[in-house]
Amino acid sequence: MTGTVYLVGAGPGDPGLLTLRAAELIARADVLVYDALVSPAILERATAPRRIYVGKRGGEHSRTQDEINDVLVELAREHRCVVRLKGGDPFVFGRGGEEALILARAGVPFEVVPGVTAGIAAPAYAGIPVTQRGMAASVAFVTGHEDPTKADTDVDWAHLARGVGTVVFYMGVGRMAENFRRLVEAGRAPDTPAAAIEWGTYPRQRTVTGTLATLPDVAREAGIGAPSLIVVGEVASLREQLAWWDRRPLSGKRIVVTRARAQASEFAAALEALGAETVQFPTVRIVPPADPEPLRRAAAGAGSFHWIVFTSANGVQHFWAALDEGGGDARSLAGVRVCAIGPATAAALKERGVRADLVPGEFVGEAAAEALLAAGPVVGLRILLPRADLARAAVPDRLRAAGADVVEVEAYRTVQDGAGADAVRRMLERGEVDAVTFTAASTVRSFVQLVGAGTGGALVASIGPVTSAAAREAGLQVDIEAAEYTIPGLLAAIRERLGNQSGTA
Structure with a gap:
């Protein structure tokens, strides 16, 4: 008996953009085959006993596309529900069409579950509508890096330059200057507004703006890297008025949540709703009495x-x-x-x-x-x-x-729990954390035992005086203490201390 392969779009990163059908299949998959750009928060929804990583990042491939095709066919002969999980939409620069053709030729049943593509979602989160009355009546999605071994280009640069309102380049940060040069040579004005969006829809999303003439230098100076999306067109000028995602109170802040895993989700979700990127590091687990x-x-x-x-x-x-x-x-x-x-x-x-x-x-x-x-x-x-x-x-x-x-x-x-202690310690040592939160004295003691008392400049946020006393006793300086000794109180104290308008550009 042959199972079914589901080519599922995971969306651009924000778990809130996952479709209901995708969430259902991820939850009941027998085996999950996933890409590099699938958000870890989405992978946490999976219960599949078997997971296979086939990601491709920065020119490094864990498996070739031919190998991935073979794996999908083989897995369908072993499992009833095979979920091939792709970032964005499987049929928009996701090579989902190639995989579907292989499955069809092999007689393997398959279904396609569309996902929200980054070309629409990332600009929307940056405050840039890809179409706008009076500005852009059309939009083109273009690969930012064609196969360099090809003799000719498949991109009609003249049409993009003069016949399309908004051009969205996927995976184009590395060749931005070259692609912009081609657009200008084909007739697009050098002062056309443009934007580069890094890690679109993630809490760490960053956006820089400029023009065809200036954006490559602006992005390089800002350290914008992959994964990034490039938007070219008059609509990019609307960001200054419409930006919202990276102008929330805690945008650009990375906060470590040390609460027990079973209780951390609500607190982390509240921080993320304010724009923070959370690192869930449960230092303790709650278990029944001995x-x-x-x-x-x-x-x-x-x-x-x-x-x-x-x-x-x-x-x-x-x-x-x-x-x-x-x-x-x-x-x-x-x-x-x-x-x-x-x-x-x-x-x-x-x-x-x-x-x-x-x-x-x-x-x-x-x-x-x-x-x-x-x-x-x-x-x-x-x-x-x-x-x-x-x-x-x-x-x-x-x-x-x-x-x-x-x-x-x-x-x-x-x-004591502490899975991921080494990763948290490295982030702290590199100064990549803005705050570490403690909701009980036990989380303080376990944190110090697992990671140490060095916070690398990160602020220490405590839920109340008992927890604060434990932190000071452990050698930590308490920078934030909730006025009301509750999770909402701690959230309010963090917002008051760290709240800002960071992330704008």
């Missing part, structure tokens, strides 16, 4: 406590898992008062049908203890604290000193 029995007993006996104090959403999640395992639910907490440290913890409880009776004004353990004491005498009260293995003793010590019977139970553990 011995789950004490948590099970505590959950089973939840009704015997006067108060349960949840210090984090993780504590809620793991306590509820133990509660569910024992056949309990929110009704098991009937008559029990609940304290939640922070709005995220309170929200996690509310999702499970429990409204917190007490949420301290400050989101730290000491404030929780004082709030409990202010709520009434605790002498003789049984108080349960399901929390992390490395949690501080401030809360139970204060409550015990006031006469409470405090039961501490390990709800989860934080263990």
Whole structure:
């Protein structure tokens, strides 16, 4: 039986431009064959047990096109769903047509899933419409580097120069000066506006503008490299008015997120929405307790406590898992008062049908203890604290000193993760990071153990005083601290300190 090969366009880079059909196929592929310009954020969506890289960058090919063709035919004989994932659109300078012909001749079923091509998306993100009433009624997509071994060119330079409103060169930064010279010689005015867009639709996107006469020098001085797209035409002059992608508050900033992988996505997405490029470096993982029995007993006996104090959403999640395992639910907490440290913890409880009776004004353990004491005498009260293995003793010590019977139970553990530590260390050493974020003391300790205390000039951003104290103790200088000890508070503090209009040109 022969499987189906899906020639799928991954779009230009921004995962938000992925089509629904492409996302569906990426998620269910048996094997993924992908190119160099497929965004890592898109590859993270894949669950395929087998992945084959066939990228081509800077003249270096991991495999020849003939070899790629053979691989696709062979894989179709072994798997039901083969996804050939290409940057942009498979039929726009993606050699998808060649691969489709080979598959057709070999009798292999195939489907084509178009993708958003960079020739439209990258200019749009740079604030350049490729067509515009009164400026450009036509657009041509042109390869920026024809095969140098060919005797003749397939490009009609005279027509491009005089008969097309906007010319978009793919992969043309290396031959920009030569291509511009041909356009001018064929009749295009040297003062025609032009733009070079590097890493289009990625957070690191950069755009420089000029004219046919000046842009090659401007791009060289700015260090614009591949992958880049070149736009020639009057529409390039609209960038100054329409630029938006690289004028967001955190555009051009690279920020390391050290939060545990399961929790990092929302924070990273919020930073990226403000324009930042995030490097997800989870220094810790959240795992169940080494011995789950004490948590099970505590959950089973939840009704015997006067108060349960949840210090984090993780504590809620793991306590509820133990509660569910024992056949309990929110009704098991009937008559029990609940304290939640922070709005995220309170929200996690509310999702499970429990409204917190007490949420301290400050989101730290000491404030929780004082709030409990202010709520009434605790002498003789049984108080349960399901929390992390490395949690501080401030809360139970204060409550015990006031006469409470405090039961501490390990709800989860934080263990060191650190995949990618070498890459993060190199970025820091090269001064390529603007900020490193910490959302818990455990992330600080693991970061320093994995990477060291040198940040290469990157600012240290902390979610609150407890985390800041751990950072200072580890030898880090804290530059940013959230006024409200939450992820939104940390986001606001980073925006206030780093927010700028960088990236414009």
